Amino acid sequence: MLDLKFVRENLPAVEEALRRRRAPASLGGFADLDRKRRDLLVKVEALRAERNAASEEIGRLRREKKDASGLMQQMKEVAARIKEMEAGLPEAERQMEEALLNIPNIPDPSVPEGAGEEDNAVVRTWGTPGAFSFPVRDHVDIGAALDILDFDRAAKIAGARFCLSKGAGALLERALINFMLDVHTREHGYMEVLPPFLANSASFFGTGQLPKFEEDLFRVAGTDYFLVPTAEVPVTNIVRDEILPADSLPLKMTAYTPCFRAEAGSYGKDVRGMIRQHQFNKVELVKVCRPEDSWRELEALTADAEDILKRLGLPYRVVTLCTADLGFSSAKTYDLEVWLPSQKRYREISSCSNFTDFQARRAKIRYRDDASGKTRLAHTLNGSGLAAGRTVVAVLENFQQEDGSVVIPEPLRPYMGGMDRIVKR
RNA sequence: GGAGAGGUGGCCGAGUCGGCUGAAGGCAACCGCCUGCUAAGCGGUUGUACGGGUAAAACCGUACCGAGGGUUCGAAUCCCUCCCUCUCCGCCA
Structure with a gap:
């Protein structure tokens, strides 16, 4: 939410921001x-x-x-x-x-103006997509051959857009989650939290999913509870309605949660495989910091997420989302896109955003300024570090072998009982 | 699910038969004084939002004592509904 006084006094600037976002809403x-x-x-x-x-x-x-x-x-x-x-x-x-x-956040001036995905700006690229001397298979075929991913039975249990991981597949995803959490807590200085996977509507208003995007959420019938679509919701709301001591900032938290998304309106999009699911696992990074630090913290947070991809040896690139692609609450977002050999293109695996004071104003997340003794709105940020399901896809596809096996990246092996390769049992 | 207790400012905590309580007292923080330094001590200051006002302040007004409604000239105080927390019992991973 923008500041009422700011909107009142800067109406043309706000309208210009809406226009840049391609958000037709008139003021x-x-x-x-x-x-x-x-x-x-x-x-x-x-x-x-x-x-x-x-x-x-x-x-x-x-x-x-x-x-x-x-x-x-x-x-x-x-x-x-x-x-x-x-x-x-x-x-x-x-x-x-x-x-x-219903007014979205104002994009930072550094955000490129654009009409869609094609206008996102590539910031940097890491790694080189592997060259395969055999016909590349996608993760669905790899997973079926190795009997580690079972979409048919997932459909029986739940329906379309669900996945059942088995054996080494389940172990691989669990290993990824543990690996990510360990790196972020032990090396990047985040505190691990394990929050509720359901949250009340006040929390969703706080981070901006409500009132505008209810159709994207699963609601528990007859209650005020929604399934979290990202750990951003429960974790950011940890400090809702609080005045934090200045010396506790920046707050850096990481959390594993499943994420539940209705995916309304995405019919026919990524229907195959586990790219787009109603439920997926994700390790999230959340920061609450002083306003003057938030841009620096965004770069650091993005680097923390990138570090996971680097250690896993997965080729990726970083793009700045253009104004039209930018999320409602975000002032600037970097997407991390991992290379998927089967699609011969980069696909989103993480999204790192600075929300400036937009969420903080809604959620009343403040801190007491040392110098003035006054309360000020904090800035909030978050990013995936990373989406575990898509990381499984990336690992299977990038490290597939001609014989149908998949080589486990070195850092994951200790998490998988020393397993260095997934083979058909 | 059953029974009970409670939700007040950054925190703790008092609010009598409704008016003089934005709210005692304490803590914390800040500013002075004192001190070789620190601590203690002494004096003072310190809520948020909205609106008006100002060059900016000062200042003025309104609202806020879990949320919403009601009674009243007037409600933190009385009534109703809801939410949440805690304790005990039951059930249960």
Whole structure:
């Protein structure tokens, strides 16, 4: 959420940001709405002031055992008028709130303007896609041949867009998760947290998934609970409604969670395999920091996620999402894209974003500034480090051998009982 | 699921028969004084949001004592609904 005063005073800039994002939402009514709301507020507050003064006077008179019935009679009328005027306030405020909640974050000036994926800017590329001397298979075929991925039975159990990992496949994903968590906690300085996998609506408002994107979520029927689509939601909300001591910043947390996404509107997209699932595993990185540090922290967080890919030896590139591709709450996002030999292209495996104070304002995540003693909104960031399911895909595809086996990257072997290769049992 | 207790400012904690409580007291923090230094001691300051006001302040107003509604001239205090936390019992991984 943007600051109301900021929007009011910078309407053209906000409209320009919307235009850059290709978000057609018009702010035409905003100024009027704001004006109307404030006019009403001023009138109501004046009446309340009158009532408060009179009430105090009545209290004084009664203590002095004097007659106050006249004043009380008068105030009865004022009270009625207040009630009448107040009636319009909630609606005016609701409209303002709604308008404000639906304005996305303002893209950082360094974000390239663009209309879609094709306008994302490649920042750097690491590694070289392997050359294969045999016909490359995709992870679905590899997984079926090795009997480690079973999409048919997953469909029986749950439906489309679910996966069942078995044997070395399940072990591989668990190893990846443990490896990622260990690197981030022991070497990158993150604190591991294991949060609830369901969160209430207040948390989803805090990080910006609600009210706009409810259709992307799974809701537990008849409750206020939603399945988390990313650990960002429970982890960032750890500090919702809190004033943090300045010396506790930056807060760096990492969490493994499954992620649940409705994938509404993605029919026909990535239907094959485990690229796009209703449920997938992910290790997330979350930071809460001072505003002046957030851009530096974004670079560091992105590097932490990249480190996993490097250690696994997976070729990847980093792109800056263009304005149209940028998420609602984000001011700037780097996507990490891993090379998939079967698709002969790079696919998203991590998304690292600086939300500036956008989430912090919604979630009331603040800290006390040492110098001024005042509370200030913190900045929040997060990034995948990494999406485990897609990492499994990348490992299977990039390290497949002609004989159908898959070589396990060195760093994962200790997590897999020394296994260095997945072969057909 | 059953029974009970409770939700007040950065934290702890008091609020009497509704008015003088934005809220005692304490802690913490900050600024002075004192001190060779530190500690102790003494004096003072310190909530948030919105609106008005200002060049910016000062300042003024309104709201906020879990959330929402009600009673009243006036509610942290009374009534209703809901949410959450804790304790005990039951059930259970």
